[in-house]
Amino acid sequence: MLIRGADVVFSDGVRKSDIRIEGGLFTQIAPTLDPPENEEVLEAAGLTAFPGLIDMHVHLRDPGFEKKETIETGTMSAVKGGFTQICCMPNTRPVIDNKVVVTYVKARAREVGLCKVHPIGAITEGQKGEALAAIGGMKAAGAVALSEDGKSVQNSALMAKAMLYASDFGLKCLCHCEDASLVDGAVVHEGDYSTLTGLKGSLRAAEDIMIARELCLAESLELPVHICHVSTYSGIQLIREAKARGVKVTAETCPHYFTLTDAAIRDFDPNAKVNPPLRAERDRVAVIAGLKDGTLDCIASDHAPHHADDKNVEFNDAAFGISGLETSFALSYTVLVCENGFSLPKLSALMSANPAGILSLTGGEIAVGAPADLMLADLNESWRVDPAAFVSKGKNTPFAGKKLQGRVKYTLSDGEIKYREARA
Amino acid sequence: MNQKDILGLYDMEAAVIDEILTRGLAYKSELKRGNKVFHALSGKSMVTLFYENSTRTRCSFELAGKFLGAQVVNISVAASSVQKGETLVDTGKTLDAMQNDVMVIRHPASGAARLLAKTVRAHVINAGDGMNEHPSQALLDMLTMREHFGKISGLKVAILGDIYHSRVAKSNLYGLTKLGAQVTMFGPRTLIPAGIEKLGAKICSSREEAVDGADVVMGLRIQLERQKAGNFPSLGEFAKYYGANEEVIKYAKPGALIMHPGPVNRGVELTSALIDGDTSKIEDQVLSGVAVRMSMLALLGKED
Structure with a gap:
């Protein structure tokens, strides 16, 4: 196949190029390539080609919560959002804490055949925080990392053992940071809007204390660690300082932390209920600065689909989470590139090369010899978010009606078109 | 005043507050004279829906409704279908289907009154929701x-x-x-x-x-x-x-x-x-x- 005339995003710049794909790999990239008679040609003039996006923090809900999402609908949502590789969190039922569940997820994803799905195993059995999960077995079955996502391992000694044992298998811990005693039932950020609404807030310290603990463990043990969905200005500063003194830490944030503040919960919108909570403007600005200066390494959606039944209840009882795969790219392009002057290579690094690097995944660049994973977007197109149009089962988004710039048109994985926008 | 519900004072205009107080003072002097028969709500029905214990607020609303001539029904948590796990939204829809005109809700969760108001056709009065408003x-x-x-x-x-x-x-x-x-x-x-x-x-x-x-x-x-x-x-x-x-x-x-x-x-x-x-x-x-x-x-x- 020949993709002709796209503006191609490389790590060092954007150049109009033709791309040849053969056998699932990029085989030729040049300013112009001529197709032989029988070669399929995808005319992409006016579109921008990005390396396939990689989301290292997704909830697929399958097995166990198929009412919220399945591996099929989740990966449909992923390719519609421009993603060719996603990593799925272990808080399923049963929990991904053994090789059987890892094997199921991988096999089901292969059967659906849309994007690559890399399971993340739980750190402890059943995510109970008591005993190590079957880490070796999960690695052998294909788990790419470990996480207790949704909570922290509260016992510091157990967390230290987990990091050490995981390192034997070359696995990193991806840390959801939350001190349970400080959160204690809180559902929003403690600040102006918790006071206004009367909803229980949690301090930045609830997140920061656990970030600091993971940094201390990584530093003491001389092991790498990854911090999930950072939302506080103060947590970003902890990571910045740790990086400066050589701690092997990487970190992600999510589009909602650089697009929204806790003002979004003013009218008790359960779709703005997310964990960590949306915070103040000061934090939102710091997240953008952290992405800009490299303190934050990548963007993950924390795609957390829920059924309407899980959200159409009292705010306190509503499930945490935002369905994010189908808005992640456009939110990032709109806010980071259009409004904050990020370059396209920088955006691409945050959404492809960097997460690939953190998890040692193949891909993340458009280069000869690499797997032909790419996404074609029309950066001139603006559109309004319509949850009803999501292919994810989770319609839970606080961005309904928001006008965004940049629309995914095609997603190719291993050289095959996995998503093509339907003609209007 | 033209609003469907009374959920709080944060969003209420000063003129509306003033209107409520003025009329309230008139009712208070009538009550002091022993007059308890009014007709503003005659032919209307009202339900008090209390998810938290309360003596004075529930009794006060009930009497207020009765003095105005409304038919009043009281629902408290222990005696309701909430114990069977019905959601607030479904309870609201059920009470709405019974043609209730006014629902007075007390609930331990902030925002619950607003959720009910969004769900039902009836007027909703917030009788206290969590740490939000009363x-x-x-x-x-x-x-x-x-x-x-x-x-x-x-x-x-x-x-x-x-x-x-x-x-x-x-x-x-x-x-x-x-x-x-x-x-x-x-x-x-x-x-x-x-x-x-x-x-x-x-x-x-x-x-x-x-x-x-x-x-x-x-x-x-x-x-x-x-x-x-x-x-x-x-x-x-x-x-x-x-x-x-x-x-x-x-x-x-x-x-x-x-x-x-x-x-x-x-x-x-x-x-x-x-x-x-x-x-x-x-x-x-x-x-x-x-x-x-x-x-x-x-x-x-x-x-x-």
């Missing part, structure tokens, strides 16, 4: 003040105690400041919510400062479980350092009113000398409550 309590407090002073504007109101958990304090803050009063607050730092100053309160560093020159001193009920949660060491220490007593009240204007939303813990938020003193309005507040709730119901009902 508009009828604030309106009855303001009615009591207006009856005594003739106006709200220019008054200085000191609110003492557990501000963090108090929907009463917040609704009073919104209503009083909209009508031109000044609100000072004091309580343990553990029970002062973040950024309350931005909503118009002056947070003081002592009881004396808060009460200084006040026309009204309002205590707030402290729940024992707040002590167990580590917000202060003991009720004794709370009373000693944060309660209002005869010494503290000397800083207020002579004749300053003593108020409390009830039920009061004697000797904790307020000493008995203040509760039973000449300027205490705590009992009078109760009748103001019936009157102001009649006014709220009548104003919502008249649109139909």
Whole structure:
């Protein structure tokens, strides 16, 4: 196949190029390539080609919560959002804490055949925080990392053992940071809007204390660690300082932390209920600065689909989470590139090369010899978010009606078109 | 007034508050004369839906509805389908299908009244939702003040105690400041919510400062479980350092009113000398409550 005339995003710049794909790999990239008679040609003039996006923090809900999402609908949502590789969190039922569940997820994803799905195993059995999960077995079955996502391992000694044992298998811990005693039932950020609404807030310290603990463990043990969905200005500063003194830490944030503040919960919108909570403007600005200066390494959606039944209840009882795969790219392009002057290579690094690097995944660049994973977007197109149009089962988004710039048109994985926008 | 629901005072215009108080005062003087027969809601039905225990608020709303001629049904959690796991939204739809005209809801979750209002066709009155708002309590407090002073504007109101958990304090803050009063607050730092100053309160560093020159001193009920949660060491220490007593009240204007939303813990938020003193309005507040709730119901009902 020949993709002709796209503006191609490389790590060092954007150049109009033709791309040849053969056998699932990029085989030729040049300013112009001529197709032989029988070669399929995808005319992409006016579109921008990005390396396939990689989301290292997704909830697929399958097995166990198929009412919220399945591996099929989740990966449909992923390719519609421009993603060719996603990593799925272990808080399923049963929990991904053994090789059987890892094997199921991988096999089901292969059967659906849309994007690559890399399971993340739980750190402890059943995510109970008591005993190590079957880490070796999960690695052998294909788990790419470990996480207790949704909570922290509260016992510091157990967390230290987990990091050490995981390192034997070359696995990193991806840390959801939350001190349970400080959160204690809180559902929003403690600040102006918790006071206004009367909803229980949690301090930045609830997140920061656990970030600091993971940094201390990584530093003491001389092991790498990854911090999930950072939302506080103060947590970003902890990571910045740790990086400066050589701690092997990487970190992600999510589009909602650089697009929204806790003002979004003013009218008790359960779709703005997310964990960590949306915070103040000061934090939102710091997240953008952290992405800009490299303190934050990548963007993950924390795609957390829920059924309407899980959200159409009292705010306190509503499930945490935002369905994010189908808005992640456009939110990032709109806010980071259009409004904050990020370059396209920088955006691409945050959404492809960097997460690939953190998890040692193949891909993340458009280069000869690499797997032909790419996404074609029309950066001139603006559109309004319509949850009803999501292919994810989770319609839970606080961005309904928001006008965004940049629309995914095609997603190719291993050289095959996995998503093509339907003609209007 | 043309609004479907009364969910709080944060979003209520000053003119509407004024309208409710004016009509409430008229009802109160009728009630004092022993007149309990009115017709503003005759032919209407009203349900009180209480997910939290309450004696005075539920009884006050029930009487207000009955005095106005409405058919009133009371639902409390223990006797309802909530125990069977029905959601608030479904309960609301069911009560709506029975053609109820007004639903009065009390709920432990902030925002619950708004969720119900969004769901049902009926008028919804928030009778207290979590730590959010309790508009009828604030309106009855303001009615009591207006009856005594003739106006709200220019008054200085000191609110003492557990501000963090108090929907009463917040609704009073919104209503009083909209009508031109000044609100000072004091309580343990553990029970002062973040950024309350931005909503118009002056947070003081002592009881004396808060009460200084006040026309009204309002205590707030402290729940024992707040002590167990580590917000202060003991009720004794709370009373000693944060309660209002005869010494503290000397800083207020002579004749300053003593108020409390009830039920009061004697000797904790307020000493008995203040509760039973000449300027205490705590009992009078109760009748103001019936009157102001009649006014709220009548104003919502008249649109139909």
